[in-house]
Amino acid sequence: HVSLVGRSLLTLKDFTPPEIEQILWTAADLKTRIKERGEVYTPLEGKYAAIIFQKRSIRTRLSTETGVNMLGGKSYFLSPEDIHMGVNETIKDSAKVLSGFVNLILARMCKHEDVESLAAEGSVPVVNALSELYHPLQILADMQTLQEHFGGLKGLTVAWVGDSNNITHSYMMAAPKLGVNLRIASRKTLDTCQNVSKDAEHLAKQYGTQIVHTTDPREACKGANVIVADRRLKNYTGPEEEKLEKLKALQGYRVTHKFGEMAAKDWVFLHCGPRKQDEVDDAVFYSHRSLVWEEAENRKWTVMAVILCLLKCHACTTPKPDY
Ligand code: CP
Numbered sequence: 001h002v003s004l005v006g007r008s009l010l011t012l013k014d015f016t017p018p019e020i021e022q023i024l025w026t027a028a029d030l031k032t033r034i035k036e037r038g039e040v041y042t043p044l045e046g047k048y049a050a051i052i053f054q055k056r057s058i059r060t061r062l063s064t065e066t067g068v069n070m071l072g073g074k075s076y077f078l079s080p081e082d083i084h085m086g087v088n089e090t091i092k093d094s095a096k097v098l099s100g101f102v103n104l105i106l107a108r109m110c111k112h113e114d115v116e117s118l119a120a121e122g123s124v125p126v127v128n129a130l131s132e133l134y135h136p137l138q139i140l141a142d143m144q145t146l147q148e149h150f151g152g153l154k155g156l157t158v159a160w161v162g163d164s165n166n167i168t169h170s171y172m173m174a175a176p177k178l179g180v181n182l183r184i185a186s187r188k189t190l191d192t193c194q195n196v197s198k199d200a201e202h203l204a205k206q207y208g209t210q211i212v213h214t215t216d217p218r219e220a221c222k223g224a225n226v227i228v229a230d231r232r233l234k235n236y237t238g239p240e241e242e243k244l245e246k247l248k249a250l251q252g253y254r255v256t257h258k259f260g261e262m263a264a265k266d267w268v269f270l271h272c273g274p275r276k277q278d279e280v281d282d283a284v285f286y287s288h289r290s291l292v293w294e295e296a297e298n299r300k301w302t303v304m305a306v307i308l309c310l311l312k313c314h315a316c317t318t319p320k321p322d323y
Pocket of ligand 1: 058059061138274
């Protein structure tokens with residue numbers, strides 16, 4: 001049994017393959033027992049979670065709130081207007097105060113260093129609910145969705161099409177550890193943060209997987225099992241005209257069935273949402289290739305698994321899926 005009790009989850013870079021598989025297995029276990037078998041399972045009774053968001057959310061917020069409640073715990077949502085953190089009080093002081101009230105903090109912060117400060121200064125586990133650098137919860141949901149669909153992960157090839165961002169970074173930290181190859185097609189191959197790229201190259205070498213950077217979406221999609229798109233220029237704060245110019249440069253990266261025709265016969269499409277028309281057309285987004293609704297639902301089972309694994313020793317009672 002792999003125990004993660006007391007740990008924080010800020011990036012999957014910090015987690016080994018058996019630890020990531022343990023989270024995914026727990027998510028599958030909870031889904032089978034609660035959703036399929038109707039079991040009432042409340043191991044988080046008496047546990048409290050603070051949910052702090054500096055940015056908008058539907059999936060991450062609701063999956064956490066419903067998931068914690070389903071497991072018998074209680075969650076408290078705090079928007080920037082509700083709390084002092086970072087305004088009247090330092091993150092360090094807020095982290096110490098929150099640690100006296102709750103058993104876990106799940107935080108969506110603009111800066112990754114702020115979520116790191118929460119974890120360093122508080123004394124309870126902290127979960128990164130998206131920073132500008134990583135979005136580990138999304139990748140866990142994507143991997144659960146792909147495992148369910150393909151029956152395993154090893155040897156799959158994922159093609160990322162569009163702007164490289166926090167979700168790309170999280171794919172780069174997790175894919176090699178699960179035996180998944182990654183091809184990243186973005187405007188400039190330098191879109192990707194250089195430190196993350198170096199880590200990813202190292203991981204790919206260590207686990208024997210492929211990581212390819214290209215500006216050509218066709219090259220990325222050729223023979224791929226999975227095509228992934230996401231929102232563009234997520235963290236862009238510059239002038240509107242420049243933003244429009246940059247978006248124009250991404251026009252050739254809109255996912256259509258043309259890319260699918262180059263992919264493997266069994267190709268599927270993922271998008272973490274919220275989705276805009278210029279990232280993928282309706283013909284793909286609403287097609288039988290698209291697993292976006294399963295992916296969204298799996299945000300709940302995976303965040304439940306993360307919180308449960310960080311707070312309690314959980315023994316899965318269903319067989320471990322193949323990864
Ligand atoms: N994918 C994702 O994190 O969605 P939300 O912004 O709705 O939480």
